[in-house]
Amino acid sequence: xxxxxxxxxxxxxxxxxxxxxxxxxxxxxxxxxxxxxxxxxxxxxxxxxxxxxxxxxxxxxxxxxxxxxxxxxxxxxxxxxxxxxxxxxxxxxxxxxxxxxxxxxxxxxxxxxxxxxxxxxxxxxxxxxxxxxxxxxxxxxxxxxxxxxxxxxxxxxxxxxxxxxxxxxxxxxxxxxxxxxxxxxxxxxxxxxxxxxxxxxxxxxxxxxxxxxxxxxxxxxxxxxxxxxxxxxxxxxxxxxxxxxxxxxxxxxxxxxxxxxxxxxxxxxxxxxxxxxxxxxxxxxxxxxxxxxxxxxxxxxxxxxxxxxxxxxxxxxxxxxxxxxxxxxxxxxxxxxxxxxxxxxxxxxxxxxxxxxxxxxxxxxxxxxxxxxxxxxxxxxxxxxxxxxxxxxxxxxxxxxxxxxxxxxxxxxxxxxxxxxxxxxxxxxxxxxxxxxxxxxxxxxxxxxxxxxxxxxxxxxxxxxxxxxxxxxxxxxxxxxxxxxxxxxxxxxxxxxxxxxxxxxxxxxxxx
Numbered sequence: 001x002x003x004x005x006x007x008x009x010x011x012x013x014x015x016x017x018x019x020x021x022x023x024x025x026x027x028x029x030x031x032x033x034x035x036x037x038x039x040x041x042x043x044x045x046x047x048x049x050x051x052x053x054x055x056x057x058x059x060x061x062x063x064x065x066x067x068x069x070x071x072x073x074x075x076x077x078x079x080x081x082x083x084x085x086x087x088x089x090x091x092x093x094x095x096x097x098x099x100x101x102x103x104x105x106x107x108x109x110x111x112x113x114x115x116x117x118x119x120x121x122x123x124x125x126x127x128x129x130x131x132x133x134x135x136x137x138x139x140x141x142x143x144x145x146x147x148x149x150x151x152x153x154x155x156x157x158x159x160x161x162x163x164x165x166x167x168x169x170x171x172x173x174x175x176x177x178x179x180x181x182x183x184x185x186x187x188x189x190x191x192x193x194x195x196x197x198x199x200x201x202x203x204x205x206x207x208x209x210x211x212x213x214x215x216x217x218x219x220x221x222x223x224x225x226x227x228x229x230x231x232x233x234x235x236x237x238x239x240x241x242x243x244x245x246x247x248x249x250x251x252x253x254x255x256x257x258x259x260x261x262x263x264x265x266x267x268x269x270x271x272x273x274x275x276x277x278x279x280x281x282x283x284x285x286x287x288x289x290x291x292x293x294x295x296x297x298x299x300x301x302x303x304x305x306x307x308x309x310x311x312x313x314x315x316x317x318x319x320x321x322x323x324x325x326x327x328x329x330x331x332x333x334x335x336x337x338x339x340x341x342x343x344x345x346x347x348x349x350x351x352x353x354x355x356x357x358x359x360x361x362x363x364x365x366x367x368x369x370x371x372x373x374x375x376x377x378x379x380x381x382x383x384x385x386x387x388x389x390x391x392x393x394x395x396x397x398x399x400x401x402x403x404x405x406x407x408x409x410x411x412x413x414x415x416x417x418x419x420x421x422x423x424x425x426x427x428x429x430x431x432x433x434x435x436x437x438x439x440x441x442x443x444x445x446x447x448x449x450x451x452x453x454x455x456x457x458x459x460x461x462x463x464x465x466x467x468x469x470x471x472x473x474x475x476x477x478x479x480x481x482x483x484x485x486x487x488x489x490x491x492x493x494x495x496x497x498x499x500x501x502x503x504x505x506x507x508x509x510x511x512x
Contacts, residue, residue, distance in 0.1 A: 001163045001225050006068045016243050016250040018161035020262050021154040030060050031150035034069045038145045047138035072156055079140035084127040087135040093117045155264040163225035169209030169241040175202055177235035184308040186230045188273045190223035196306050232263050277324055280379040290424050291315045303342030318395045322348040343369050350379045399427035407438050410447035442485035454478055455490050468504035
């Protein structure tokens with residue numbers, strides 16, 4: 001965003017739009033001049049650099065444009081104060097000395113006061129004089145300036161103008177063809193109130209503008225501005241807003257097909273909306289459940305509206321959605337309950353128990369697809385698993401009864417087959433009983449002919465009790481994932497002497 005006084009707009013009828021840079025040669029030359037001021041100003045005070053910017057404002061006769069570009073460049077620069085002595089201490093000593101001697105009326109008297117303070121601090125008069133106001137913003141020195149591209153700076157300027165204008169919006173609607181997860185993650189992360197619905201197959205999102213609220217206007221407006229880059233990232237998009245200016249509501253419209261080239265492409269950093277969500281995801285994944293937890297959730301139809309859940313649990317063809325609710329307003333909860341009442345797919349709602357109300361209990365009773373759980377501090381993973389368990393069992397039965405598995409190799413693990421067929425490992429285990437060519441040994445399906453060859457090899461090698469390592473070497477060529485389990489499945493015993501393989505031996509029980 002830019003300071004409000006740098007917002008330049010154009011109006012016609014009931015419409016408004018910022019005065020965007022067209023990225024032409026003139027604007028590029030202005031951007032290059034501003035960049036040059038900062039790149040060549042390393043070592044200069046901020047005040048001196050700003051004086052040079054003022055000269056550019058006079059030269060190009062558009063102070064808002066020049067000053068806006070300068071503001072964007074300056075944010076990326078590093079300024080540091082050059083302090084010989086603590087300015088606060090110097091000012092205190094100077095004023096104390098002046099109060100003793102009286103207000104100085106000549107250069108000599110002023111010099112005498114400076115010399116007295118310098119002597120007490122054991123520094124030079126020049127150091128005292130240069131440090132008096134060294135902690136002021138204008139006195140800071142430019143330490144470094146990153147490299148800028150003039151065209152990219154102009155695109156960032158256009159984006160900043162858009163963000164500044166939306167600070168005066170009462171509402172904003174937008175559509176996008178993709179990037180929904182990051183868009184809604186940004187909306188939720190910044191605490192914006194929104195509604196989303198499908199219109200003619202297109203998802204339309206409405207966000208309350210900062211001027212529609214009575215409190216926290218500036219913070220809310222800044223949050224809205226931070227979402228705009230996500231909307232503009234990739235794919236066709238459209239933004240419409242109502243802008244309140246001079247007690248008039250004006251229309252603001254942007255479309256990627258017409259205006260997208262004016263703005264930069266941005267990248268959103270992945271993350272969670274809250275610590276509650278992050279801790280839940282970590283705890284659930286540590287359980288190594290057969291369910292696959294996805295942070296990137298897809299829109300869920302809820303009657304004529306849609307919902308963007310926080311999480312999706314996937315197991316085979318089954319999907320269960322989950323939303324964690326940590327706060328709400330009356331209007332927000334009213335809309336949320338209305339959507340949840342229309343959900344026709346399994347949906348878990350984890351609610352902070354301080355927000356518990358009768359309407360939630362009624363919702364759970366009226367819609368069997370919705371399961372409400374309450375939490376304090378952290379979401380109870382056990383409760384979530386309790387809800388998922390019957391769905392997992394039903395999917396397991398369905399997969400196991402329908403699965404037709406044909407191993408393509410003599411030896412394949414359950415994990416390999418589950419991945420290849422898109423099944424639960426337990427479903428593969430149950431379906432293995434119907435495979436005539438292979439036998440399940442531990443976690444591995446082994447061709448029956450191969451098992452016979454392994455059996456013959458062991459019979460020849462084990463005429464008496466032998467070290468386990470020696471026996472393993474005799475069947476090494478068969479490349480068995482778990483050879484010890486294969487050995488015991490063929491009727492042999494392993495005598496363990498501690499945990500080391502080196503001390504273990506193999507024998508047939510009949511030899512004892």
